[in-house]
Amino acid sequence: MSNSKLRKVDSENRAFKSEWEHDYFFILNKDHKPQCLVCFQVLAVLKEYNLKRHYMTNHKQKFGKHSCESRKVVCNQLKKKLFQQKSLFTNETKQQEEALLASYFVTYELMKAKKALSDGELIKNCAIKMAEAFNENKVGNKFQTVPLSKQTVTRRLEDISNQISNNVKDIIANCSYFSIALDESTDVSDTNQLLIFVRAIKEDFTIFEELLKVAVEEFGGFEKLSSIVTDGAKSMTGTISGFVGFLRQNQITVPTLHCITHQEALCAKSIKLSTTMATVTKITNLIRRGNQSLRKFLTLLEEMDSAYGNLLLHTEVRW
Known part of the structure; x- marks a missing residue:
C-alpha cells in the first residue's frame, strides 16, 4: 500500500492570471475563488482547466464571436454590472441595519419616558413630516423603513430587557x-x-x-x-x-x-432640629395653602432660575 500523501489544492499556491478575465470572463472574488462574470457562479478550484471548461460549456456560443479587444470591452461591462449589484446589495443591507438600530433607539426612549408602545408610529409619522418640511425626501424615505408598529416595539422592548438582564448576570457572576x-x-x-x-x-x-x-x-x-x-x-x-x-x-x-434617607431623618431628630423643621414646615404650608400665594412663589422661582420648581410637602417618617 502506498504511503504517498494526498495532494492538497491549498498547498499548490495557484495564482489567478489577468488574461483569464477576458479569455474566460472570470475574476477573483473576496474569498479568493474564481467567479464567473456572466452567470456569477463560483468555482471551488482555481485552475485554468476548470475555468475554460465552464466557459466552453456555458458561454462560448454567446461570446465566442468577439475579438480580443471586443472581449476586453465586454469584460469591463460585466465587471461593472457585477460591482453595481454588489454595491446595491451592500447598501440595502446597511439601510436595513440602520433602520433596525433606529427602531431600538426609539423604543429605548419610549421606555425611559414611560410612554405607550403605540406612540412609536406617531413618532415615525412626525419624523417623516419634519423631513418633508426640510425638503429632505431621501431622509423621509429612510424614516419610512423604520419598523415602529406596536407589535414591533413590544419585541424590541423584550430584547432590550433580556439584554440588560444578561448584562447584570454577567457582572454579578464575575x-x-x-x-x-x-x-x-x-x-x-x-x-x-x-x-x-x-x-x-x-x-x-x-x-x-x-x-x-x-x-x-x-x-x-x-x-x-x-x-x-x-x-x-x-x-x-x-x-x-x-x-x-x-x-x-x-x-x-x-x-x-x-436606608440612608431614613438615617438622615433619625439624625435630624437626634441633633434637635425639630424646631427648625417645624418652622420650615410652617412656612411651606403657608405658601402652599392658597393658590394665589403658590402661583406668586412659583413665578418668583422661575424669575430666579431656581434649581427647584416647587415646594415639597413635608411627610413624617414613621418607625
Missing part, C-alpha cells in the same frame, strides 16, 4: 462582592412592590449599580453578598418572616443597614 438595597412599598391599587438595587464591585474596583426586578437567585445566589440595605419595614428586617430573617435561617449572615 464580580468580587455585591450588596443589595431593598425597598417595599404599595402602589395606588394597594399592590406590594419590591425594588431590589444591586451594587457590584469588580476586580479592578470599578462599581456597578443596577435595579433588579427578579429574584437574586436568578443572578447567581447570595454567595458574594456582602451587605443589605433595607427600608426598615418588618417585612424586610423581621427575624422570623422578614427577608433578613429568611437569610439567617439559611445560614447567610451579612451586615444589615437602614
Whole structure:
C-alpha cells in the first residue's frame, strides 16, 4: 500500500492570471475563488482547466464571436454590472441595519419616558413630516423603513430587557462582592412592590449599580453578598418572616443597614432640629395653602432660575 500523501489544492499556491478575465470572463472574488462574470457562479478550484471548461460549456456560443479587444470591452461591462449589484446589495443591507438600530433607539426612549408602545408610529409619522418640511425626501424615505408598529416595539422592548438582564448576570457572576438595597412599598391599587438595587464591585474596583426586578437567585445566589440595605419595614428586617430573617435561617449572615434617607431623618431628630423643621414646615404650608400665594412663589422661582420648581410637602417618617 502506498504511503504517498494526498495532494492538497491549498498547498499548490495557484495564482489567478489577468488574461483569464477576458479569455474566460472570470475574476477573483473576496474569498479568493474564481467567479464567473456572466452567470456569477463560483468555482471551488482555481485552475485554468476548470475555468475554460465552464466557459466552453456555458458561454462560448454567446461570446465566442468577439475579438480580443471586443472581449476586453465586454469584460469591463460585466465587471461593472457585477460591482453595481454588489454595491446595491451592500447598501440595502446597511439601510436595513440602520433602520433596525433606529427602531431600538426609539423604543429605548419610549421606555425611559414611560410612554405607550403605540406612540412609536406617531413618532415615525412626525419624523417623516419634519423631513418633508426640510425638503429632505431621501431622509423621509429612510424614516419610512423604520419598523415602529406596536407589535414591533413590544419585541424590541423584550430584547432590550433580556439584554440588560444578561448584562447584570454577567457582572454579578464575575464580580468580587455585591450588596443589595431593598425597598417595599404599595402602589395606588394597594399592590406590594419590591425594588431590589444591586451594587457590584469588580476586580479592578470599578462599581456597578443596577435595579433588579427578579429574584437574586436568578443572578447567581447570595454567595458574594456582602451587605443589605433595607427600608426598615418588618417585612424586610423581621427575624422570623422578614427577608433578613429568611437569610439567617439559611445560614447567610451579612451586615444589615437602614436606608440612608431614613438615617438622615433619625439624625435630624437626634441633633434637635425639630424646631427648625417645624418652622420650615410652617412656612411651606403657608405658601402652599392658597393658590394665589403658590402661583406668586412659583413665578418668583422661575424669575430666579431656581434649581427647584416647587415646594415639597413635608411627610413624617414613621418607625
